[in-house]
Amino acid sequence: MASSDTSNSKLPLKPIPGSYGLPFFGPLSDRHDYFYHQGSDKFFSERIRKYNSTVIRTNMPPGPFISSNPRVIALLDGVSFQILLDNAKVEKRDVLDGTFMPTTSFFGGYRPCAFQDTTEPSHALLKRFYLNLLASKHDSFLPLFRNNLAEHFTDLEDKLAGRSAKASFNTSVGSASFNFLFRLLTGKDPTETKIGSDGPSLVTTWLAAQLAPLATLGLPWIFNYAEDFLIRTFTFPAWTVKSSYKKLYDGFASAGSSLLDEAERAGIQRDEACHNLVFMLGFNAHGGLVNQFPILMKWVGLSGEGLHKELAEEIRRVVKEENGVSLRALDRMILTKSAVYEALRIEPAVPFQYAKAREDLVVESHDAAYEIKKGEMIFGYQPFATKDPKIFERPEEFVAHRFVGHDGERLLNHVCWSNGRETEEPTPDNKQCPAQNLVVLMCRLYLVEFFLRYDTFTFEFKPVVLGPDVTIKSLTKASSY
Structure with missing residues (x-):
């Protein structure tokens, strides 16, 4: 709950604790703690402990060089985080990537x-x-994604049968995701355009240049200062990835001409519409899914054969009763739906939310209220909001049944991966991801197609900048498939 009227709050009004430190040196120190000395979770948990508050002042990367003002008010619990979803209270102009654009x-x-x-x-x-x-x-x-998944599973099996006897899940599912999205939007295969089979790598190159100041390469500590200077002193110029982006743009412009016709009829300039659709395809959709599918399989995989058996039994039973895979069948798979929501809760693919206060306002945590002045930058660390122990029991555990039943469904109000509550819908007047329902549907359909084919799987993973890097080691085929 957030309010601009302090008289409505029964919580004590407290000053926001924390420190920005000295100009230049404070942001630089916080940045090195965040990237090199502590890591993101410890960075925030140490400050919660130090200040005994889940609402604090701190600096966020990439400042002090690229960002003109790295100072933020960090919201680190599930209650205060909600203010970031109230478009009447906060402004989200040019804050998608944080304190720089x-x-x-x-x-x-x-x-x-x-x-x-x-x-x-x-x-x-x-x-x-x-x-x-x-x-x-x-x-x-449904039919288009199922066809793309069939190609994806064949690819995994071919890799496992090869010399290395293991398969890169991220690479395979990345190709399947890009091909699906391109075919869905344009009705054509990317190989029919200048993009060819390079879609995922073109997007990755384009994204890396934009988001480099928010990343770390994981080099040995001796290179930390050199890396920090190189990627956070100046932003990468767009000309470094001009050829990659032009292929994406030209491919979409040719294959999506009918969409651009529709955009012009809706009052959008053709060129602007094409650039926006490339952004939606590359940044919002493909960029998100390349993280989300590995996250989903990581947590389902870590849960072990017991959950795999439960999912397989539910999926196969419902598909048999419904005579196939359909939207109605997917809606009946209660455990499968819950497992997807749990993956979205425990490890949101986009962990950060930024906004600026439209007005002087008061934000409430569980135990106190804090004043935020108009224009101040507000930052929310979503993994702490969606693992708030005062909202979720066993918050650090993947509980596949968490959202089953009436009480479980009520918790969906606190699942906010899409820049909005899972209980709400995207509209032209809010900032919720327009593909919110499609992403959830695709994750559910992925589990359905997977457990129709396989009983269980083994894997390994390592953390990387954008979600886990998952390698499939074995797939146990279902005897009836």
Whole structure:
């Protein structure tokens, strides 16, 4: 709950603890703690302990060089985090990546919809176009994604049968995701365009140049200062990835000409629409799914054969009763739905949320209220919000049944991976991901297709900048498949 009227709050009003330190040196020290000395979780947990508060002042990367103002008010619990979802209270203009914004040269000179605030007229125009586009493809989701998954599973099995006897899950599912999204939006295969089979690598190259200041390469500690200086003193210029982006743009412009016709009829300039659709495909959709599927399989895999058996039994029973895989069948798979929501809760693919206060306001945590001034940058660390022990029992554990039943469904109000509550829908007037329902559907369908084919699997993973890097070591085929 958030309010601009302190008289409505029964909680004590306290000053926000924490420190920004000396100019230049404070942000630099916090940045090195965050990337090299503590890591993100320890960085925040140590400050919660130090200040005895889940609302604190701190600096966030990449400042002090690239960011003109790295100072934020960090919200580190599930209650205070909710203010970031209230578009009447906070502004989200140019804060998608945090305290800095890449040059618009990465996006053809336009500010994509994701960087725009809800008060900007073009935001609603573009968001409505996205939502109408996805709605028009509704009947294509299941058959198209199932076909792409069949190619993906064949690829995994071929790799496992090869010399190395293991398969990169991320690479395989990344190709399947990109191909699905491109085919869904344009009706054509990317190999029919200039993109060819390079779609995932083109997107990765383009994203890496934009987001480099927020990453670390995991080099030995002796190289920390050199890495920090190289990637956080200046942003990478867009010309370094111009050829990769141009292939994506040209491929979409040719294959998606009918979509661009629709955009023009909706009042959007053709060139702007194409750059926005490339951003949605590359950054929002593909970039998110390349993280989300490995996260899903990591946690389902760590849960072991017991959960695999439960999922397989539910999925196969419902598919048999419904005579196939359909939206109705997916909706009946209660455990499968819950397991997907639990993966979205325990490890959100996008862990950060940023916004600026539209007005002087009061934000409440579980035990205190704090004043935030108009224009101050607010930061939410979503993994702490969705693992708040005062909201979720056993918050650090993957509990596949967590969202089953009436009480479980009520907890969905605190699952916010999509820049909105899971109990709400994306609209032209909010900042919730337009593909929210599609992502959840794709994750559920992935589990369905997987456990129709396989009884269980073994894997290994290692943490990387964007989610876990998963390697499949074995797949145990279902005897009836």
